[in-house]
Amino acid sequence: MALTLDRRRFLSTLGCSLAASPFVTPMAFADMPSDNRLVVVILRGAMDGLDALQPYGDPDLVRLRPGFDTGPAGGALDLTGFHALAPGLADLMPLWRAGQLGFAQAVSTPYRGRRSHFDGQDILEAGTAGEVPPLSGRDGWLNRLLAGLPQATGRTAFAIGRDDMLLLRGEAPASSWAPDAALDLTQATRDLLLHVYHDDPLFRETAEEALLLSADGPDKRKEGQDKVEALFTFAAKQLSGSARIAALSIPGWDSHRNQANQLRRPYGRLAAGILRLQADLGPVWDRTTVLAMTEFGRTAAENGTRGTDHGTGGTLVVAGGAVRGGQVWGQWPGLAEADLLDRRDLMPTGDVRSYAAWAMRGLFGLDAAFLTSTVFPSVEMGPDPGLLA
């Protein structure tokens, strides 16, 4: 308990002493690239898009997945009369009804063939066409986006969590912070730390910023809050201030065995994370778009261990107050054997990059030429799918 009091005291003095720091002052309400917010969630391990968004209206789904609970009859929540929402995402139903949740079906990156998580995630985050990007000098599409926002500062975009996010790696300055890196120091120690750092500007300024960011950390993490949800709490905090873009990831989607069981936790985290943003962002939620994307989909058929294997076409989750939700975008390719890719995977009919490009165009007013040359080289944007309200 003494610690709590200490921390409070420590935070209040922090506010004073930091006011003089050139690192912290003018940022807060300076010219922003835009008032809109973008949150990109990477679902690592390949989410089964045919389970998250179940196209139960296609009779082949039950045929391919006889051992799974499928569609409203299996407990999923009907969305369109053709699609149903996985029960694990049921908490998101109010957003769907409010038009703040939608899905793009049968999407993928241009990655084909080898179905490796690592390569798939690298391509998803690099935003490149087809080939695995070269190992040296890789950067991510969110970082390249920053180049198109002239007022962007190092605080405009945040990579949140312990993962090294290729998505935001690159030339443009961006911030990264793992809430569990938060400093837990008493006031006396904090004062001595800044005393020790006083004559070394690199250490002094960085420590001042770390102390500020730490103030948004564990104190705000509610008793027993899940560590992934804590990342969303931190994201909301930053997006309520000067940040406009947040990138984070949710692991645990690689459901080769006992899929229903295995997906409970990642579904719960995705739903809780989105709802955490909605709750914490308050009015800013209306200007927020969340894109939750994965490296590839999974096999159309269930495998021998009540799971699914690595596939191709999958589902993009789009949420937020800025979204024109309550609908499913994209063309349905069908699940008949002849319609599948390599007779095993959902055939992609859309490029996940084109949806992301349209979202960024709407949110940040970027022109298509910049998006199709710099952000997503050689992407075909196609007609506007109308993601945003």
Add this chain to the structure above:
Amino acid sequence: MTLSPTLAAVRFGTGLSPQVPAPRGASDMLDRLAGPDHMAQRFPQPGWDVRVAGVMQWIRLRQNRKNGDAAVDAFREHARVFNAGYHADLARIVARAARTEDGFRERLAWFWADHFTVSEGQGRLRKTISGYTEDAVRPYITGRFGDLLVSAVMHPAMVSYLDQDRSVGPGSRRGQRGGGLNENLAREVLELHTLGVGGSYTQSDVRQLAELLTGLTVTKEGLPHFQPNSAEPGAEIVLGRSYGQERAADSGAIVRVLQDLAVHPDTARHLSAKLARHFLADTPPDGLVQAMAVRWIATDGDLLSVYGVLLDHPVSAEPTLRKVRRPLEFVAAATRALGPVDRLPEQGNRLIRTMLINPMRLMGQPLQRAPGPDGWPEAAEAWVTPQTLAARIQWGMDLAGRWPNLPDPRAFVDTALADLASPRTRFAAQAAEDRRSGIGLILSSPEFQRR
């Protein structure tokens, strides 16, 4: 000005220790380097062969899991032991650095392992990287650069990492049935390992070297193999010299081109600058780089001679600490300053994970996971960000909190920093509210974070 013992330990070694005396100076360091590798004997790292055999077993047992519960248990047990090896790797790396009287060797081993980066990956690159650095890098860091280059570039780890095992000569017997050239390794050899990105090579040299490297591959078991059926027939011209007219059955032409690249003036210049940048300053004095490169050429790339030029240069003895310790250097130096760690490698996985593996990830340098073949960044700013600095500070506090028989901070400031301690840090050491935060503050100080 000559190199002081404190700077010798801090700038070129793994830091000061209450048990191990600092090197007396440059010649003391070079003498030790020329002698036997005591730490490799005291804390042996399993080599590549043992590790790839473990990977093969892992794959076999994994496929076997469908044969019932016993098979699942067998896989789990193997995976547990296998993964524990990764934790023990880091514990041994830190233990060596903490205990050694030959700290320059550890630093050079890290430098060259970074120069010849192979990152943790899938298949045979899963938890095997320390075996590669132990076998193919560490034994060669005091010899001629050409031998180090040949050893690292032709090792199965590098051949796998940079896709050389997928490269097939278009005119070879296998190439006529399909498959093609992959330039990845050839490009990185020229751009990263030898001449440098500004070096005097052209795309044609990359292509010719790629053709010359064909045939270099890896067996299914992860062992080196030369496959003549994949080797591009005929001679290749690299930097104006012809190699491989006789390309029948072995990799002799590949060794020859690497030995030639190793003593090219661009290589001498590139790697002298890289060494100076790593040990001394992000922008090292040009005269030093020049002097090192001259010695490189004069000695056919004898690394000990080149290190000697570096150590003897006046800038090496300047007290200003321009470089920031990388997370591994910091973690090792802190552990060394606190005292005996001989039993670190025997600690449980959980302790090593919470005290070393996870914190180093938060500090931005997860073990064996450099972002690409160009290795870890060099600039101070890349290592001092809010998250990574917070992780360093918090780790120092946590380490102090767990350390048995914690020293008095007022004494520890001399143990850890000697004459480098600033008045501000000395003040903090005696003003701290308890021993733990006193030690944590000393470990966080700029003088301890820098070298």
